[in-house]
Amino acid sequence: MDRPSWLLLAVSGAVPALVFYLGFVRRVTGASRTAFQRREPGRAEGTEQPPEDAWSPRLSHFLLQLVVHLTNTAFGQLFLVPLLMKINNFTLLRYLDIAEDPTFMPAVASEGKSDPSESSNVSDILHKLMETSPWDGGHCHVFCSLFDYCLFARSGELTPSQVAKNILAVLEDAEASPPLRAITQWNRGEIIKMAEESTIRYRNKEPLSLLDGIPVCLKEEIKVVPYHHRSGTQYLGLEPETRDATVTKKLREAGAVIIGVSNMHELGIGTTGCNPNRYHGTPRNPYNLQHFTGGSSSGSAAAVASGLCPLALGTDGGGSVRIPASFCGIVGLKGTFGRISAFGCHPLSYSTVSLGPLCASVADAAVAYAVLAGPDPLYPYGLCQPKPSLPEVLTPDLKGLKLGIDCTFFKACDGEILAVCQKAVEFLKHLGASVVDVSVPEVEEIRVAHVICILSEMRDFLQPDFNNHFGQMIWMES
Numbered sequence: 001m002d003r004p005s006w007l008l009l010a011v012s013g014a015v016p017a018l019v020f021y022l023g024f025v026r027r028v029t030g031a032s033r034t035a036f037q038r039r040e041p042g043r044a045e046g047t048e049q050p051p052e053d054a055w056s057p058r059l060s061h062f063l064l065q066l067v068v069h070l071t072n073t074a075f076g077q078l079f080l081v082p083l084l085m086k087i088n089n090f091t092l093l094r095y096l097d098i099a100e101d102p103t104f105m106p107a108v109a110s111e112g113k114s115d116p117s118e119s120s121n122v123s124d125i126l127h128k129l130m131e132t133s134p135w136d137g138g139h140c141h142v143f144c145s146l147f148d149y150c151l152f153a154r155s156g157e158l159t160p161s162q163v164a165k166n167i168l169a170v171l172e173d174a175e176a177s178p179p180l181r182a183i184t185q186w187n188r189g190e191i192i193k194m195a196e197e198s199t200i201r202y203r204n205k206e207p208l209s210l211l212d213g214i215p216v217c218l219k220e221e222i223k224v225v226p227y228h229h230r231s232g233t234q235y236l237g238l239e240p241e242t243r244d245a246t247v248t249k250k251l252r253e254a255g256a257v258i259i260g261v262s263n264m265h266e267l268g269i270g271t272t273g274c275n276p277n278r279y280h281g282t283p284r285n286p287y288n289l290q291h292f293t294g295g296s297s298s299g300s301a302a303a304v305a306s307g308l309c310p311l312a313l314g315t316d317g318g319g320s321v322r323i324p325a326s327f328c329g330i331v332g333l334k335g336t337f338g339r340i341s342a343f344g345c346h347p348l349s350y351s352t353v354s355l356g357p358l359c360a361s362v363a364d365a366a367v368a369y370a371v372l373a374g375p376d377p378l379y380p381y382g383l384c385q386p387k388p389s390l391p392e393v394l395t396p397d398l399k400g401l402k403l404g405i406d407c408t409f410f411k412a413c414d415g416e417i418l419a420v421c422q423k424a425v426e427f428l429k430h431l432g433a434s435v436v437d438v439s440v441p442e443v444e445e446i447r448v449a450h451v452i453c454i455l456s457e458m459r460d461f462l463q464p465d466f467n468n469h470f471g472q473m474i475w476m477e478s
Contacts (some may be wrong), residue, residue, distance in 0.1 A: 093449065098310050184261060219300050263275065310359060339354065404436050409435060
């Protein structure tokens, strides 16, 4: 086994178990004790639950280097690696027998069925949505939504140029203490140019779409001209990009004002957003500047939650859109695999990562999804995707909608979180949705399979980085 393979296993959570086994974590790291959540038993016999008193330390610098080195010694290969695999339940799949054939790529072929909603023009539906929007007259947010920006621009109350100048004033003051670090790269001339063009279109009553004039940012993992495509590293993207990603191109065609590229956890391998290298710095949660934003789409969430923009794009392979959205109190949507083109993004994990919007509201997410989703000739995994459709977006209630809840999985959280989730369920029931008890089979097997798939694919893609830039990665710097 080579060093990068087991480094990724360490990042996935295997290292804490190793350190617990060695017995020196309290003395060296001073880490606090945490109890693992009891996993749902799998179907395979002989699988074990993690110990209730297991340790979950935080490792970095010398300790992480030491553990990676030990794992790659003969002793590590013979004893430590098997132990890690057993403690983290990686051996579960060895005893699993599923009758269905495996799906090697989660791409769904079109069945040729016609959806009556596809005959409706999505743009017309979105315009009706704005006109009948229940958000008029009051908001639950302290910042503006996409619909607010649209109404301001249409009425002339606040032009895209004025909005851009306000955003630039914030970006230019980004080094104030403490810095938000949501946007890592921006260009004043580019922002002013796009905003002025949008202002002229609104003045002539010829906006390109509902996103015309809307300030947006994109995760640094996505190519945006003329910025560096660094993906949270110090060594990638040495030259400015000369070609946009497909989603970037779609946003430009829709008239959006791209205010820059947003911060992220290095290479997307992490859920905190902590990235203290010289180009990025760790973004701060706008609701509490001493807290993490969540990751890996950390800067995108911080930008929306702080009010810099109502829409940002992120990528998600194991929660990288949904985690920061939840940490920052906004809406995050992980699109179905292939639904939104990933052409122009670093293929860190080509069968699990999807693109998705982070927004101020669910309605904003619907608009962004409608604009960005759809097949792309440059992205083979999404060629079979149907055109975006919003079949019942104008429905005033949720009557006829079934809400499936796996109670065992649903309740596996802290009481405070459970109370909020139950309140949300009651709200949906009040709108007419019916609740159905469901049981998702093989949840633990799914978790293990996901860990193996995403880490294997990331290891494969990052092999040149491990060979050539291993010492420049943040997790290995001393």
